[in-house]
Amino acid sequence: MRAVAIAAAAAAAKARRISGRLHATSSVRQYSIMISPHLKNITLTHSDSSIYSDDRSRPYGQPLAVPWSANQIRFAKARGSDVRPGNVIERKGKVYQVVKAQHSTQGRGGAIIQVELRDVDSGNKVNERFRTDEIVEKVFVEAKSFTYLYTDEESDSVVLMEPNTFVQLDVPKHLFGDSLAYLKDDITVSVELFNDRAMSASVPKRVTCTVVEAQVPMKGMGATPHTKKVLLDNGITVQVPPHVITGDKLLIDTTDNSYISRA
Structure with missing residues (x-):
């Protein structure tokens, strides 16, 4: 109960601080306050809409909300061991996306993380090494x-x-x-x-492409090959089963340009 009372007192104090920044025209202020779990969102309502200095047309009881996104920490500390491909980090005044991250051990030197970074401005790639306990500035996107x-x-x-x-x-x-x-x-x-x-x-992991050129098996040859190359309408060449012909629509895995199935 004491913890609840302390939390209620803190909420009331915060409400008083907020109310002090509002231009009020009413001498009687009736506030209600709702705080979401983990204090991620605070909603303040008032019985008189005229107290809102930013919009006098707000209806009775409309909340004045402080969204979590407005207060979100855009940079956060992370350890080198927590860096993963796809993460965006800030390093030496530049913003990079992590392309690859591999753990390795160097004798008594301890474990390190070898990462390949791509500069989001220039597209240039650089290789860096992080200690597992090294602090990295992680960017929330x-x-x-x-x-x-x-x-x-x-x-x-x-x-x-x-x-x-x-x-x-x-x-x-x-x-x-x-x-x-x-x-x-x-x-x-x-x-x-x-x-x-x-x-x-x-792009999506799976996309549909059309075969524009496919090798035709020649008669008289030996055993039929298990796969063959075809040219797609976007200029990419992929390995496909021998039964695929020109004009077929194929489902392609864009992560490695591999054939999945006929679309």
């Missing part, structure tokens, strides 16, 4: 879905559109890496953003 529109060769960027707001976003081509070839009209891609800036971009 927001993943959003966009629709592919076109590739702007002049600016060397890919133009995407947010499907709900129709707002366009220019993303450097190098953020897509080798998966750039899979971009086509209306494909949905995922972009990780930090302060509305693209940190990384990726």
Whole structure:
């Protein structure tokens, strides 16, 4: 009970601090306060909507909320052993995406993490070593879905559109890496953003492609090969079963350009 009383007192004190920053026209202030678990969201309501200085048209009891995203810590301390591929980190004043991370042991020197980093500005890759207990600045990013529109060769960027707001976003081509070839009209891609800036971009793991050129088995040859090469409509060559022919639509794994099945 004492802990509950202390928490209630702290909440009331915070409400008084908030109310002191509001321009009130009413001499009687009736506040109610709700605090979500872990104090991630605080909602303050008042019986008189006129106290809200930012919008006098708010209806009775409408909450004035402080979303967690507004207070979110965009950088956090992490140990080298916690670094994983796909993470975005800040190092030496630059922002990098982790491409590869491999643990290794060097005798009495202890375990280290060998990482391959990609500079999100230039696309250049560098190799670094972290001690397992080394502190790394980890960047929190927001993943959003966009629709592919076109590739702007002049600016060397890919133009995407947010499907709900129709707002366009220019993303450097190098953020897509080798998966750039899979971009086509209306494909949905995922972009990780930090302060509305693209940190990384990726296509769906599985996409449908059309075979534009396939080798035809020649009669009189020996045993039929288990696989053969075909050329897809995006210019990528993949190994497929021998029964695949020109015009077939195939389901392709974009992570390693491998054949999955007929679409």
